Amino acid sequence: MDMQAILQQAQQMQQQLMAAQQELDEAKLQGTSGGGLVTVTMNGRGQVEDITIDPGAVDPGDASDTAQTIADLVLAAIRDAERMVEELQQQKMGPLAQGMGGGIPGLPGF
Template identity: 65%
Template sequence: MEPGGFNIQDLLQQAQRMQQQLLDAQQELADAEVTGTAGGGLVTATVNGQGEVTGLTIDPKAIDADDPADTAETVADLVLAAIRDAGRAAQDLQQEKMSPLTEGLPGGIPGLPGMGGEGDFPGLPGFPSPGDLEGPGGSRGPGEAGGPRTPGSPG
């Protein structure tokens, strides 16, 4: 037993197991695929568990040959909506896979997508406090550029 009542070797082994579990979960996310749809299924976007678009399908019924300009605009809107829908599904999957591994940790794991980051450890060198991140528009919040999203947050 080390001074202070704990064994440093046990702590290191536990940290190594957790690191391997995190790496395994990240690989599962990279290998996973989720889909999002728009227009009643006229457009389907496929993304991996990390949110990278891997496929896009546009049903020919979405195309109106008599009005190409309007069709192009409509299809573009449907593509964006399908990608956003798939992105939300990917974030839900990230939360599902990663949250059990990060429970009990202060603010999640800095540097992992959706798992926290700067501001998670206020007052520690290299980790600015949330007030330091405020700019002219206020603080960075969930769903905003650079901020983690939570399930149900506006997107």
């Protein structure tokens, strides 16, 4: 077992992990609903950064129904954005998790 090689491999994995996390922080993903009436922007870690509601979603004649409709559209847009975040996280972090699962020779659990 070559400890120098193991340490070097661990350092490379750490650098790759940090780069992937930075990419997730900087990513901007948009989920939509209602044909674009509601847009939710999230970063790659799943934090909501912005919600946009098109004025066309508002029916001034029926405030109660409009409020419920907008709430439903916002929820649907959040779910759409969350799906995109999950896909991006798998894309960026999945290979790293597989690399760890493949193991570092000689170290159990790595």
